[in-house]
Amino acid sequence: MLTFLFKLLGIKHNVMNNRIVAYLLKKQEANRHLVNYEPHNELQKQYIQFLPDKYAANLKLYQTQQNFFDYKDISKWTSGFYENNAGDLARFFGLNLCIDQLLEEGITGDIAELGVFKGNSAFLLAKFARLINSQCYLFDTFEGFDDRDFEGNAETRFKQDFSGTSLNSVKELVGTDNTVYVQGFFPNSLQQINELEGLSLVHIDCDLGAPFKAALEYFYPRLKKGGFLIMHDYSSLFWPSAKEAIDEYFKDKPEFVIPIPDKSGSCIIRKV
Ligand SMILES: C[S@@+](CC[C@H](N)C(=O)[O-])C[C@H]1O[C@@H](n2cnc3c(N)ncnc32)[C@H](O)[C@@H]1O
Structure with missing residues (x-):
């Protein structure tokens, strides 16, 4: 065959x-x-x-x-998450390429991530924030999924995933300069911060349809022209509700989602 x-x-x-x-x-x-x-x-x-x-x-x-990219960052990319992230260097390189593109075009602004887990992707985003002197907002329960997101959702087999982390261990890996940790159930956790605006880079990696939908509704309108929205797991087939939420949201938007061939099948849009 x-x-x-x-x-x-x-x-x-x-x-x-x-x-x-x-x-x-x-x-x-x-x-x-x-x-x-x-x-x-x-x-x-x-x-x-x-x-x-x-x-x-x-x-x-x-x-x-340009000098953002550094091979030494791979040790943080795989720290405590070796079995997954060592096999997804394409994603590591992809994030670096997107950041390089923003630097080249001079697109600055705050950065946000929903779904931090141990901070393996967050540290790259925080490093970018420090370089351009902006803020990196990191949203997570830092205790794993919340039961509310599984209501009516077929992905219950993953319920325990991602509880093996803590706010302190993430702070150690990612650092605290130019970084705002927003701990709690998203989107309720948005109440802890002032309204965001003019975002240059948003990374959504929360796996499930409900928080994905809430994140798209909040972050997309606040992304500036040319800003990157990177969404994990779009093509993985592990998280069908995430893909559904993305497809539904972009049905009436001017941007098309572009699938990326990293391990978990991220997809990307740039705000027009
Ligand atoms: C796949 S992990 C993130 C991995 C991380 N971005 C990386 O690349 O290393 C998914 C994370 O989403 C978080 N999450 C999922 N739904 C959430 C919600 N409604 N509120 C806050 N955090 C949530 C989980 O706690 C978990 O840490």
């Missing part, structure tokens, strides 16, 4: 297969070798073909133009 498909697509089956297998085998352990990445290190040269050129073959050139 696979051979037939490759033939149909005109792809040389063996070459393609070997590359995919090599990629899958390597990506789990890749971060170990990449944290101190130097494009001239013999061991690491083998990864160049699997990484964005900007951060590998052209790393030196990139560093003369």
Whole structure:
């Protein structure tokens, strides 16, 4: 079947297969070798073909133009969440590329994330906030899902997920400068802060339809033109209610969602 498909697509089956297998085998352990990445290190040269050129073959050139991306950040990306995030370097690179784009276009403004868990994605957002001197708002219960979000929802099997964290441990990983922690059930937790406006980057990673819908209703109108809205799990098939909420929300909006081939199938829009 696979051979037939490759033939149909005109792809040389063996070459393609070997590359995919090599990629899958390597990506789990890749971060170990990449944290101190130097494009001239013999061991690491083998990864160049699997990484964005900007951060590998052209790393030196990139560093003369912009310098947000840092391989050392991979250790925070995988801290306490190795089994998942080490296999999702595409997402790590994707977030960096979006931030680079905002820097290149000079789009500044506050940043927000709903769904922080241990802070593995939040630390990148907070790092960006520090660089552009804005605020990064981090929304989570910091105790896992809330029962209210499971009412009428088929995803109850995941109910216990994401309780293994705490506000203090996240603060340790992410830091506190330019960062506002908003602990509690979203959207009720919005009452703890002043109205947000002019957001440049919003990351929604709360898995379930109810908080996704509430987050889209709050954050989308507050995103500035050109701002990025990154939504996790859109194409994963693990969280159907999240995809439903996204599709429903963007039905009558000018932007189309663009699926991204990271592990959990994020999708993205830029505000027009
Ligand atoms: C997948 S985890 C976030 C992972 C994190 N963004 C990362 O990449 O490392 C989902 C998080 O959403 C939070 N969450 C889900 N629904 C929520 C709600 N209604 N209010 C607050 N937090 C919520 C959970 O507590 C959990 O920490």
